Amino acid sequence: MERPHFIRAWRESLRSLRWRLWAALLLLVVTLLGVLIFLAAEYEEARDQTALEQDAASLVSDIRSSLVRNVQTLQSLHSVAPTADSWAFPAAELMAQHREIVRLEWRDNAQQVTAARDTPFIPELFGYLDRDQALPEVRLACDHARRLSGPAYSSSYFWPLRHGKGLELIEMCLPVARAGLPNGFLVATYSLPGLLSELTNRDLLRGRGLAFNEADGTRLALHSIVTGTRRTLTARQVLDLPGHTLILQLQSPRLLRGLFPNVLTAMVSALSLALLSVLFLLGRDIRRRQRAEMEVAKSLAFRKAMEDSLVTGLRARDMQGRITYVNPAFCDMVGLTAEQLVGTGLPAPWWPPELVDEYQQRQMVRLAGQVLPREGYESVFQRPDGTRFPVLIIEAPLIDAQGKQTGFMSAILDLTEQRRVEDLNRASQERLQATARLATMGEMASLLSHELNQPLAAISSYASGTLNLLEQPEGSGVAVADPVQADLMQAVRRIGEQAERAARVIKSVADFVRRRQQVREAVTPKSLIDAILPLLSLQAKKQGIRLQIQIAPECPSVLCDRTMVEQVLLNLARNGMQAMPLTDPSSRMSLRVLRLEVGQARLHSGLAPGGLPQKAWVAFSVTDHGLGLSEEVQAKLFTPFFTTRAEGMGLGLSLCRTVIEQHGGALTHEPNEPRGTVFRFTLPAAPVQVAPLSSGA
Incomplete structure (x- = not known):
């Protein structure tokens, strides 16, 4: 009764897993479609922004070209009207043709007004404030023009009108000459709204907003604005004039187009259906493969855990000597990765160069079918950094399921630690022998110090007695006149001193050996x-x-x-x-x-x-x-x-x-x-x- 219940539960789990896979697939398709739509929208927005930037650059180019043409027109005006009386009529005609110019002035070299003309399109432009209020900007532009020997522009300023109105104006000063000598300045006062309305392409401004801004974003003049609450795109271009810089801002509404092209949608849908069909066909094999794969996975996990836990290196080779398998212990031993080792043949990369011929001959004998020693044999391996270490190799034939030998399986033991322990034992024995010799020397030093004290004492006594015999009796009044006798007495004194010194040395050595203070x-x-x-x-x-x-x-x-x-x-x-x-x-x-x-x-x-x-x-x-x-x-x-x-x-x-x-x-x-x-x-x-x-x- 328990087994059918287990099978039923297993089938329910598979059915639940299948529905989860379908839900995941559907979510993947929807996500893919959403990503494609988002990328298409981003592409369209980037394309519209690029087109708007190009239109703004075209508008700036138009304004700059028109201002250059105006400068040329003013230069020709001065050439055809050399006097103040003859200058007024051509100036009026010029201002009637160029609405962006609100005032023309002819000033002498001292920047005093010789002749002036106001625009007929703005009545009482200077009726609210006197023209002298704008004199600082005019002087600034003319001084700059004199230094440049060409046209120069002042910074823009707001000029108030009656009834709370006003205009943003900018001065352009052009130095003129006659017969090669300075003949004053021509000052043209531009209206910034006039520049936007008269010097731009009206076809590019349909449904768009256009304005002049300062570099910090302050709006100076407005020509048109974008209506509605739709998302807008903004492009800014720099209008760099001699003496002043303006920012042209162009705005355009974001156009809402179709969600996505139909061809791409059809392609994605077809791919999604194909994917679902493939998954459906593969679903029949999942149940049969799952049990076998679980068994194989358990077997492989058990084998890998067993091989990774070994400290002995394992190496498998085919009948031609090529490596077919190595475990992590062998890779750590030779300092190479499994990818570097699998597939390599003879000579092996861990063989020392001078032993390649010897090892090659030994491997040929083993590959020829000779009986392999079960006790193994010692060898020397070399790592890529040149480090060498001794190893013990034990080999056995590798037999497949049909009983046929397909290669050799080798177990490699690193003998470095064993050799190190042997060297430590050998060094310890040598230190023990040296200690024993030092102990013997200490005993000999103690024995010699004891035995030499008596001869040294005798030498000192004989030296003292000889010196007493050689010295003259006290009170005899006879001095030592024989030089040989004096030298002999000096030598005897030295013998006694050195005997005493030898006794002190022996005593110090004895104290040193006995470790006395x-x-x-x-x-x-x-x-x-x-x-x-x-x-x-x-x-x-x-x-x-x-x-x-x-x-x-x-x-x-x-x-x-x-x-x-x-x-x-x-x-x-x-x-x-x-x-x-x-x-x-x-x-x-x-x-x-x-x-x-x-x-x-x-x-x-x-x-x-x-x-x-x-x-x-x-x-x-x-x-x-x-x-x-x-x-x-x-x-x-x-x-x-x-x-x-x-x-x-x-x-x-x-x-x-x-x-x-x-x-x-x-x-x-x-x-x-x-x-x-x-x-x-x-x-x-x-x-x-x-x-x-x-x-x-």
Whole structure:
């Protein structure tokens, strides 16, 4: 009972869907017809607007041409009427022919009226106001005409008449000459309504509105208006006159024509019926296709979700080696899109160039039908940016539904992360070995410090006893006269001092290995250099190297472990001497110099929070003129057990940097010009002890 109910509901849903499709189709046809009608109306309106713009331009051209002809007529009037008496009659005839001119004046060079004539069509034009009220516009136009040596127009102005009427007038001034000399001006007063009525084509103005406007839209003169409430089109054209600019506005009513041409309506209707027929024919197949398409869609969605979730790259190829399918993981792996990969053959775009021949031979063997190893094989792929990465490829034959092999399916695993983990394990083992060696060195250093203390103490005791035997008894009054004996006493003193210094060095190394807190004191840079100077001088003299020591004046003392810093200076200086071998053929005596410099360096400027001064530092530098350091040596310079000398242990510079960093400073190096290397390190300056001020009674 439930199945028929389900089928009935399914059919009702299909019927409802069919009606919805019909309604959507009808709405589409109606919308299409509406759009076509709208586009046709817009086209007609644009066409009417273009025609109106052309008519307005034609009217402006007519007015401009008529004004030019009027100027020529006025020039001929002056030539045929040279005197004021003879000028009046031709002027009256001219004004009778040109209704747009309401007054003609002949003015002398001082712009005084010589002769004048008013239009007979407007009685008492200047009866309400005197003509002198328009004198500023006349003078402005004539001054402009004198500068242009041609006709010039004034700005328009309103001239009131009796009974509340008035006209918008404009002055035109034309300079005239006789026998090549200025002979005054001809002033023509135009009526703007007269210009619109007399100088325009009346055929173009039927049923249209015409007016003169200012540039800001203010209406000056009106000839006709558009009647009715219909929509109007407006066109504006500029009448550019010498000295003044007017805007001609032409309006036309919007003509309402047919809704749409019948041919287009018939075409749209035929297309609509054809579309409905096609949909009706296709509707019979929808029900049979829908179920099959839903099943296929589910199957494809399941397959795609499964393939997209894989991190293993999948690649299918046909029997000719062309790629037929790749999944997103493989595309991400090789850095190419599926569109770039599908259809490509051998050689593959991800093969390294130098391995193309080897990979080509291997693929030919597989395509020839050889048995494929199930355990896979390793290879190297290359991305478009040149990055290479190792992969593991596992291939299997691709069999279709008829049991025929159509290609190969490959699963590719990226081994980059596995190789990285292996490299990390290898590096960790190397660091553990280095740590074990350092621990062994620490134990050896502790053992050596313990074993060497007794011989050093014995050396110091023997040196003290020998010195006591060589010295003269007190109170004997006998001075040491033998120079050899004096030198021997000095040598014995030096032996005792160096034995004590060696004991301090061993004690400092032992404290450093045991991580004990070292005693730091304020030491002057000069005393640090003086302590190692005898040893440096002896070695420099033996190798023929000249020492240069420069200490900046007023350099503050440093707060440090005296013995350890002396050992750092001694180690850097010895390294600098060893970097300048005697067998260097390019070395010259002028360059065999070891320079030690000490100066104050303030790493920060200003004041610290709270108003306290920033911490001051003292910079030490050791400069040699050796062969310099290569890039490979610079990368491993401070690595423990790395050395460039056969007899070296590779711990000197590493211990020096550790000592300086324990003091809060930094040990750096840089090339020296023209050759050699500069080693620099910084130590904190000792704080200045300020004595408290005693308060007086």
